Amino acid sequence: MFITLLKYVKPLEEVEHYLDDHVQFLDKYYSQKKFIFSGRRNPRIGGVILMHVNTRDEVEYIIREDPFHKHNIAEYEVIEFQPTKYDTRFSCFVD
Template sequence: MFLTMVNYIQPLEVVEHYLEEHIQFLDKYYDLNKFIFSGRRNPRVGGIILMNAVSEQEVETIIAEDPFYIHNIARYEIIEFTPTKYADPFQIFINDTPNIG
């Protein structure tokens, strides 16, 4: 599983200009069951995306389709982690990982 921190490097006016395209990008990967949650950071300096991907290479391939990446609006920090403790309803996102809490 991967947590991706999106850090804006352009003013919010530029972010807003590409926001609808970014939302379409998000929708695509929610439909493919690759994204678990996403949202704006507070203060609004970027966002967070939790991805259910199999490798960092897959994450990088997905990010390369984000309009924020394509138009050099944001930088991305990719953090890989293995969930070892989680709420029971979260189990549907975990692939072959027992809740050893």
């Protein structure tokens, strides 16, 4: 499992310009069951995506498709982790 932290490197006006394309990108990977959650950071300096994928290579492939990456809107930090304790409602993601 991977947490991907996005940090905007361009003004919010440019973020907004590509936001609809970014949402379509998110929808694609939600439909493939690869994203668990996503959302804005507070304060609005970027975003967070929790990915249910197997390898860092797959994460990097996915990131390259993000319009925020293609247009240099955000920088990405990828954190791999293995949940060892979790609410049973999330067990479908941990198996």
